Amino acid sequence: MKTTTKVFGLVAGLLAAASGFGLLAWLFSLQASAGLAQWGYGGYFTAVAVAAGLPLLLALAGLPWLRREESKLGAGLAVASIALAGLVIAGLAIGFGELQLRSRALTKPLPASNLVEPAAGIALRGPAGRDGGPVARLSLSSDPHWGKQSANAAARTATLKSLAAAQPARDAFFILGDNVEMGMDEAPWREEALELAALLPAMPLRPLLGNHDGLVNGEHHFRKYFFPDKFRTDSGSPFYYSIEAGPAKIIVLNLLWGAESFDAEQRAWLEKTLAATPTERPVIVLSHCFFASSGYVDEDTGMPWYDHFGTLAEVAPILERHKVDLVVSGHNHYMELLERNGVTYATIGALGGKPDPEPTFLSPSSLWFARGVYGRLDLDVSATSIALAFRDRDGGLLKEWTVKAAR
């Protein structure tokens, strides 16, 4: 066996490793990938890294025999590395092509949606409050998981219908992420957009990105369906921004699995935005991932799905320092009301996604908790307070609470 074959084995190994590195770099540049690795699903990425590195390892193992043309072992290793490199490069190329095709599929025309453009704000359309001042009537729910068999489609539809019938009409409806089960598939995004257009034709809508929506390159469908290119935000990002809604200042954060998506840029923008907002204004932060929450340890991954170690450590201190009044999130499929260090938290993962397991951990911050109930959270925001109303799928009242705006 000639030395050139062995050198070629080395080159092939390097090419396979570079292909794997390229694919991983692309995956980690996408929303929700870093969290996937952190929250117990790193095996997918490890498998790519091992497969991509194996041909190079074989070629390197043959290096000591590089100049010994008679060595059968050296020759065998070189041929094995070339063959394996060919298989790995072909496999990675097919995988990349499949991910691109699936995540970029788009059926036209797109359903017409009445979407909230963050920079344009939310117009108040209802009557004034008892004191004659304006009231922002916001409704929120999360984790509908369109496209998931175990999601409760009937409860989701009932919740949307009761929202459409609410009087006075709500000013906007936020879906706090996990719109779909798997973001790279187009069908559930389309199903969602069609159902929202049919049931809530007049309702200004603002869906957020959740960890499931991001999978894999799901941000492409999110943008096409719910965040057109022409939409402007004060941050420049389609994933975090602020929205003016009469007396309410709404701040949307990009927290998918936890604080892994809270990069330096987002942190700096949040600090700047909160510093520029008078503390007497009602400030409401919305995010997919929760902060304080009751919950459980995931059986498959061993990860703790309760009082979030990432968001509580990295983000909550900023919210406390700037006296944010209320934080509403999803991610955990429960309804919960909590209070922690002067900030009120609400979880409203109740738009159809299968309820999470019965909690084995009750958050010390918990004030009220409900599992297996679908519905929404209504916020009536005046200049001085935020009235919360947790409602079931038919609009029936489950729990009321009032937060006074920090002064």
Ligand SMILES: [Fe+2]
């Ligand atoms: Fe979810």
